[in-house]
Amino acid sequence: MNRRAQLSALLALPMLWLIGIYIFSLVMLLVTAFWVTDPFTSKVKPGFTLRNFEQIIANPAYATTSLRTLGIALAVTVLSILISVPLGIFMAKVASPKLRAILAVAITLPLWAGYLVKILAMRITFTEEGFFNSMLGPLGISGPGFSIVTVVLTLTYLWLPYMAVPVYTAIRQLPPNLFDASSDLGAGAGFTIRTVVLPLIRPAIIAGSIFTFSLSLGDYIAAKFVGGSTQMIGSIIASNINLNPPIAAAFSLVPIAFVVIYLVSVQRTGALERM
Amino acid sequence: MLRLSLGAKFTLGTIVAISLAFMYIPLFLVVINSFSAARLSSWPIAEFSTVWWQAAFINEPIRAALLNSVIVGLGATAIALVLGTLVAFALQRHNFFGKQTVNLLVVLPIALPGIVTGVALNNTYNQVLEPIGIEVGYFGMIIAHGTFCIVMVFNNVLARLRRINPSIEEASRDLGATPLQTFRLVTFPQFRSAFVAGAILAFALSFDEVVVTIFTAPPGVDTLPLWIMNQMARPNEASLVNVVATVVILASFIPVWVSQRLARGADERE
Numbered sequence: 001m002n003r004r005a006q007l008s009a010l011l012a013l014p015m016l017w018l019i020g021i022y023i024f025s026l027v028m029l030l031v032t033a034f035w036v037t038d039p040f041t042s043k044v045k046p047g048f049t050l051r052n053f054e055q056i057i058a059n060p061a062y063a064t065t066s067l068r069t070l071g072i073a074l075a076v077t078v079l080s081i082l083i084s085v086p087l088g089i090f091m092a093k094v095a096s097p098k099l100r101a102i103l104a105v106a107i108t109l110p111l112w113a114g115y116l117v118k119i120l121a122m123r124i125t126f127t128e129e130g131f132f133n134s135m136l137g138p139l140g141i142s143g144p145g146f147s148i149v150t151v152v153l154t155l156t157y158l159w160l161p162y163m164a165v166p167v168y169t170a171i172r173q174l175p176p177n178l179f180d181a182s183s184d185l186g187a188g189a190g191f192t193i194r195t196v197v198l199p200l201i202r203p204a205i206i207a208g209s210i211f212t213f214s215l216s217l218g219d220y221i222a223a224k225f226v227g228g229s230t231q232m233i234g235s236i237i238a239s240n241i242n243l244n245p246p247i248a249a250a251f252s253l254v255p256i257a258f259v260v261i262y263l264v265s266v267q268r269t270g271a272l273e274r275m
Numbered sequence: 276m277l278r279l280s281l282g283a284k285f286t287l288g289t290i291v292a293i294s295l296a297f298m299y300i301p302l303f304l305v306v307i308n309s310f311s312a313a314r315l316s317s318w319p320i321a322e323f324s325t326v327w328w329q330a331a332f333i334n335e336p337i338r339a340a341l342l343n344s345v346i347v348g349l350g351a352t353a354i355a356l357v358l359g360t361l362v363a364f365a366l367q368r369h370n371f372f373g374k375q376t377v378n379l380l381v382v383l384p385i386a387l388p389g390i391v392t393g394v395a396l397n398n399t400y401n402q403v404l405e406p407i408g409i410e411v412g413y414f415g416m417i418i419a420h421g422t423f424c425i426v427m428v429f430n431n432v433l434a435r436l437r438r439i440n441p442s443i444e445e446a447s448r449d450l451g452a453t454p455l456q457t458f459r460l461v462t463f464p465q466f467r468s469a470f471v472a473g474a475i476l477a478f479a480l481s482f483d484e485v486v487v488t489i490f491t492a493p494p495g496v497d498t499l500p501l502w503i504m505n506q507m508a509r510p511n512e513a514s515l516v517n518v519v520a521t522v523v524i525l526a527s528f529i530p531v532w533v534s535q536r537l538a539r540g541a542d543e544r545e
Contacts, residue, residue, distance in 0.1 A: 003369065010365035011377070014358040014425070018380045022422050025395040032398050044402055083294050090287040093277045103291070110298045112527040115483050116503045117520040121301030123507070124308060124318075124517075131304055131318040157297065179277045189279045218388020221485060225507055234390045234486075241394060241490065245402060248394055255388050 033250035044245050052250040062236065066254050069233040072148065073216040073258075076155040080163040080212045081205055083156070088168040088201075089193065093179075104168070111161040119225050122154040126226060146228035154222045159215050163208035170204035171197065206266055214259045302524060309517035331518040340502035344482055347416050347498060351481040352474050354421030359428025359473060367436040384423040392423060393490030400491070412493050419491040420481040427480055428473035435469035468537045479530045499523070 036047040056062045091103050110118070123146075125131050132143040144150050174197065182192040220234025233255050240248040279287070304318070312324035331337055362381055366374060384392055396419050400411050411418065439462070447457040463470075485500045492501060499519070506516045 007365055007369045007371060010361050010369075014362045014365075015377070015380075017354075017358055017422070018384075018425075021399075021418060022384055022392075022395075023380070025399040026391075028403055029391075029395040029398050032402060035402075083290070086287050086290040087294055089277070090291045094279065094284055094287055103295075106295060106298070109528075109531060110302065112479065112531055113302055114500075114520070114523040114527055116485055116500050116507070117305065117523050118301070120503065120507060120516060120520050121305045124304045125301045129318070131300070134318045157301070160294075160298070183278050189277055189283055192277060214386065214388060218390045218486070220390065221504070234388070237390055237394055238489070241397060245398060249398060252391050252394050256391055259387065 029249050029252065032246055033253060035246045037244050037246050052246045055247060056250055062251065065231050065236055066233055068148070068231070069217060069255075070258060072152055072155065072232065073213050075152045076159065076216040077209045077212045079152065079156045080160050080208065083160060084164040084167040084208065085198075087164055088171040089197070091168050092171040107164045107168070108161055115158065116221070118158055119154060119222055122150065122157060122226050126150050146226050148227060148230045151223050151227040151230050154226050155216045155219060158222070159212045162211035162215070163205070166204040166208045167201060170201040174200055210263065210266065213262055217255050217258055305517050306521045306524065308514065309521045311514055311517075313514065315513050327514040327518045331515055334515070336497065336502060337519060340497040340499045343496060344499040347420055348478045348481040350417035351420030351424045352477045354417070355424035355428045355477040356470065356474055358421075359425045360432050360470065362425070363429050363432035363436060367433055381426050381429050385426050389484070389486035392419070393487040396487070397490040413496065415491045415493065416488060416496070416498075419487050420484060423484075423487065424477035424480055427476040428470070431469040431473035431476065432466055435466040439465050472537050475530045475533055
């Protein structure tokens with residue numbers, strides 16, 4: 001069999017599946033965003049209208065929700081970095097080999113514990129009569145309850161391993177003589193971390209941030225169960241999918257746009273090639 | 276060496292301790308609450324009991340949901356194994372125009388937010404296929420899961436194929452083996468553990484998936500995560516959910532354990 005025929009045989013079925021089902025669906029989603037909904041029967045009819053997009057732009061609730069979701073996704077990313085860098089430095093440079101091995105397992109294990117289980121766990125922790133309030137209540141601290149703060153904490157809880165693992169791996173791979181050189185030249189630990197470690201682990205941080213950012217952006221289950229009245233982009237898409245599919249389709253282009261803008265701006269830093 | 280002052284080490288240690296507490300205390304609360312006698316989760320727990328474990332054991336909807344999760348997971352894994360392995364071979368053994376695009380196509384279903392994948396497939400099922408008389412029903416869910424699981428098998432098999440020495444296959448052909456014999460006796464055994472690891476990851480991913488499932492499950496059909504979610508929305512039997520969640524936490528150790536065994540096995544053979 002010649003190589004060309006061999007390649008076609010290998011690719012035919014996967015491409016038929018991915019293009020025929022998945023890409024087709026994404027294109028149809030884009031097309032549906034221009035279709036018309038009959039206001040009386042809420043039946044969707046093929047056609048061409050920009051009304052769905054007009055409605056999204058005209059409705060200030062949609063704009064605030066988009067910005068709120070963007071803010072949440074960025075907050076989750078920043079919080080994940082703020083936890084992962086000290087964690088990585090501790091594991092790679094302070095912990096004994098044995099403690100390091102234990103911590104390496106400890107930070108990856110929760111990744112497997114189940115998405116909804118973790119949301120349930122955060123719900124139990126922060127509920128009114130829950131663990132957080134009952135432990136810290138006597139100190140006069142009251143928990144965030146079900147609010148946007150808890151949404152950020154929960155999403156960080158969910159996606160932290162995606163940041164912590166690459167950051168730790170990157171710090172471990174830094175050549176030890178860089179640290180010797182830096183300290184021989186008189187730099188303190190803080191200065192070394194800022195001027196040597198952080199620039200070198202930037203690609204790992206960016207790689208991790210792609211996950212923390214885009215996974216948070218598309219999520220709405222956390223907002224539903226620990227967010228109180230907090231709405232995210234997904235909440236609006238989900239509540240429209242049956243009533244007004246074209247609006248849901250049009251609005252689902254917003255997270256796609258955010259992810260693409262993020263990827264393009266990250267790509268300009270050159271970090272993707274080094275991933 | 277990074278010379279950290281004692282104070283700095285202490286600060287770092289504190290951050291690590293708080294992070295670990297942040298990761299594990301909530302999970303611990305789920306486990307401990309599953310043994311609570313109360314209907315609702317609370318802290319501290321007033322009375323311990325195994326009543327919810329007994330209730331969960333004979334609960335018919337939980338069994339049905341578990342069965343659905345297993346069926347969907349197995350179906351999706353089968354699809355992912357076939358398609359993921361084919362793409363991995365195509366990308367590793369051939370150079371062609373559009374290679375990067377094919378790679379992107381495989382990653383896309385998992386890179387885009389789940390809600391986009393879910394809404395897109397829901398839209399196709401309901402607005403395109405239904406009007407022309409095609410009801411995907413139960414298969415819609417398996418097709419959706421299969422699509423985003425491909426990348427798991429693909430990544431594992433591709434990584435292994437890159438490390439296989441091609442001269443062994445050439446030797447097999449020179450010794451007169453047919454292509455099928457070479458594949459069965461020489462190639463496959465070399466990437467079998469990656470194939471199995473990919474299958475486990477694909478199954479685990481499918482088993483845990485919620486958002487795409489919400490939009491592609493036929494009415495009245497629950498997978499285990501959907502059952503948990505619906506119960507969380509009606510929180511009058513929260514303790515029953517805690518039992519199921521505890522089982523999920525314990526079950527989640529299995530893929531970690533198996534994949535570590537496989538990784539170790541592969542290292543030892545080299």
